[in-house]
Amino acid sequence: MRTVDLFAGCGGMSLGFQEAGFDIVAAYEYWDTAAMCYENNFNHPVFRDDLTDFKTAIEKIKLLNPEIIIGGPPCQDFSHAGKRVEGNRASLTESYAKIVSALKPNWFVMENVDRIKKSTAYSEARTILRNNGYGLTEIVLNASICGVPQRRKRFFCIGSLNANDGFLLDYINKNLDQKEMTLRDYFGESLDFNYYYRHPRNYSRRAVYTIDEPSPTIRGMNRPVPPGYPGHPNDAKELDGSIRSMTTYERALVQTFPPSFKWNGNKTDMEQMIGNAVPVKLAEFVAKALADYIENSSPVNHSRLFADSSKIA
Numbered sequence: 001m002r003t004v005d006l007f008a009g010c011g012g013m014s015l016g017f018q019e020a021g022f023d024i025v026a027a028y029e030y031w032d033t034a035a036m037c038y039e040n041n042f043n044h045p046v047f048r049d050d051l052t053d054f055k056t057a058i059e060k061i062k063l064l065n066p067e068i069i070i071g072g073p074p075c076q077d078f079s080h081a082g083k084r085v086e087g088n089r090a091s092l093t094e095s096y097a098k099i100v101s102a103l104k105p106n107w108f109v110m111e112n113v114d115r116i117k118k119s120t121a122y123s124e125a126r127t128i129l130r131n132n133g134y135g136l137t138e139i140v141l142n143a144s145i146c147g148v149p150q151r152r153k154r155f156f157c158i159g160s161l162n163a164n165d166g167f168l169l170d171y172i173n174k175n176l177d178q179k180e181m182t183l184r185d186y187f188g189e190s191l192d193f194n195y196y197y198r199h200p201r202n203y204s205r206r207a208v209y210t211i212d213e214p215s216p217t218i219r220g221m222n223r224p225v226p227p228g229y230p231g232h233p234n235d236a237k238e239l240d241g242s243i244r245s246m247t248t249y250e251r252a253l254v255q256t257f258p259p260s261f262k263w264n265g266n267k268t269d270m271e272q273m274i275g276n277a278v279p280v281k282l283a284e285f286v287a288k289a290l291a292d293y294i295e296n297s298s299p300v301n302h303s304r305l306f307a308d309s310s311k312i313a
Contacts, residue, residue, distance in 0.1 A: 001294075004028070004064055006051060006071035006096060010037040010263075010273040012255065013070055013111060016283025018042075020291055026064050028057070028071075033265040034273050040262040054095040058102045068290075069100050072111040072278060097125035100159070101132035107294070109286060110157045111278055114140045117155055126157070135163030137172075144214040145177040146285040148256050149186035151214040154278065156286055160293075167297075171289040183211035183254070195237045197245045199223040208235035208243060215254050220275030222251060248274065256281040 001022050005014045008027035018024050027046040029035040038046045051057045061069075073092040093116070100108045108129075116122045117138070129136065136159050143152040158168050183191065191211055198216055200207045207229065209216065213236075224245050231239055246254070248270050252261065256279045263270050 002065060002067045004061060004066040004069050006061075006069060006099065007073050007092065008034075008038055008046060008071065009276055009278075010034050011041055012257070012277035012280050013072060013109075013283045014038070014042065015257070015261075016278065016280045016285075017070055017109075017287040019280070019284045020287035022068065022287060022291070025066070026061075028061075033269045037262070037264050037273060040264060051092060051095050051099065054098045054102075057095070058099055061099060062103055066103065066105050068107040068109070069103065069105050070109040070111075071096060091121065093119070093121040093125045094128070097128040100134075101128050104132070104161065106161050107290060108134070108159045109290065110159075111283075111286075112155050114153045114155045122157075129157075129159055133161050134159035135161075135165050135167050137166055137168035139169065139172060141172075141282065141286070142180070143279050143282045144180035146175075147177070147181065147281040148279040149181045149183045149214055150216070150218060150254055150279060151180065152217045152279065152282075154282065158286070158290060160297075163297075168289055168293055171293045172286070175285065175289060180214050182213050183215055186256075187211070187253070191250075193242075193244070195243050197225045197229075197239070197243050199226075199245065200232075203230055203232065206232040206234040206236075208232075208237055208239060210236040218251050218255055218275055220272040222246070222248065222271045251275075255279050 003017055003022045003024045005024060005027040008014055008029045014024045014027055024042070024044055026044055027038055028049055028051060029038055029046055030048055030050050032048060035046050035048050049057055049060065073096045096110060126136070136157055138157050140153050140155050143150050143154065160167055195208055195210050197207055198209055222245060225239065225243065229239055237243065248267060252263065252274050253259065255274055255277055265273070
C-alpha cells in the first residue's frame with residue numbers, strides 16, 4: 001500500500017509501518033540532520049520541503065499517489081517537557097490536516113504527544129478532517145503495552161474515509177498486552193546493568209530505575225549523573241558508583257530501533273532524534289491494527305496492497 005510519511009524525523013514511524021508490510025514510497029523531513037539519518041536507513045527518497053507551505057506540498061505529494069499518509073507534526077509546542085503555550089510549530093498540525101484533506105487518501109495516521117488533544121491546533125485540524133469525510137479513531141496509547149519496554153504515552157488520530165468514529169478501537173484493544181513490558185522482558189539478560197539513572201526534570205521526581213520495570217519516556221536529552229545528586233525515596237536503588245545513565249545507543253534500542261540502524265550527527269543531534277522519534281514497535285503495533293482493519297473491512301482482498309517489509313537499507 002503506497003504510503004507517504006510527513007514530518008518523518010529519523011524514521012521511527014516509517015520503519016514501524018514498513019515492518020507491518022506497508023510500502024513507504026517517500027518521506028518529508030525539513031531538519032537536514034534527521035533527513036540525512038533517514039536517507040542512511042531507507043531506500044526511498046526523503047524530501048526537505050517546508051510543509052507550512054501546504055499548497056505547494058499538496059501539488060508535490062499528489063504525484064506520489066499515496067493510499068495512506070502517516071506522520072507526526074513537530075510536537076515541542078505541546079510537549080510536557082516544553083512550553084505550555086502553542087507556538088508557530090503548532091500550525092504544522094493544521095498543515096497536516098489540510099494536506100490529507102486535499103489529497104483524500106483512504107487512510108491516515110497522525111501521531112503526537114498526549115497533550116495535543118487539548119490544543120487549539122488539534123481542534124482545528126480535527127474539524128478539517130471530519131468535514132472532509134474522515135471517521136476518526138482517537139486514542140492515547142501507552143507504549144509499554146504495545147510491545148515497547150517504555151512507559152511512553154502517545155496520541156494517535158487514525159482516519160478512514162467514510163468510516164464511523166472509533167472504527168479501529170476493537171482492532172487496537174484486542175492486541176494490547178495485559179502486562180507492561182519491562183526492559184528485562186525485551187532485552188533478556190543482554191544488558192550489562194540492572195539499575196540506571198535517568199535525569200529528572202526536577203529533584204522532586206525519582207531518577208534511578210530498574211530494568212524490571214518499563215523505562216520512563218526517552219526524552220531528547222541525556223544527562224550523566226550530576227555531582228551531589230540528592231537521591232529520592234522512590235529511587236529503585238540508592239545511588240552508587242555502579243549506576244550510570246544509558247548510552248545514546250542503548251536509548252535508541254529502548255526506542256525499539258534495530259541495532260543495525262545508522263545514526264549520524266553530533267551527540268546532541270542524535271539524542272534529539274532518538275527522543276523525538278516514535279518507538280518503532282509502537283508504530284508497528286498501530287500499523288498492524290490498521291492493516292487488520294483494512295483486510296477485514298471490505299470483501300475485496302487487500303493482501304496485494306501490502307509489500308515485503310524488508311526494505312530498510
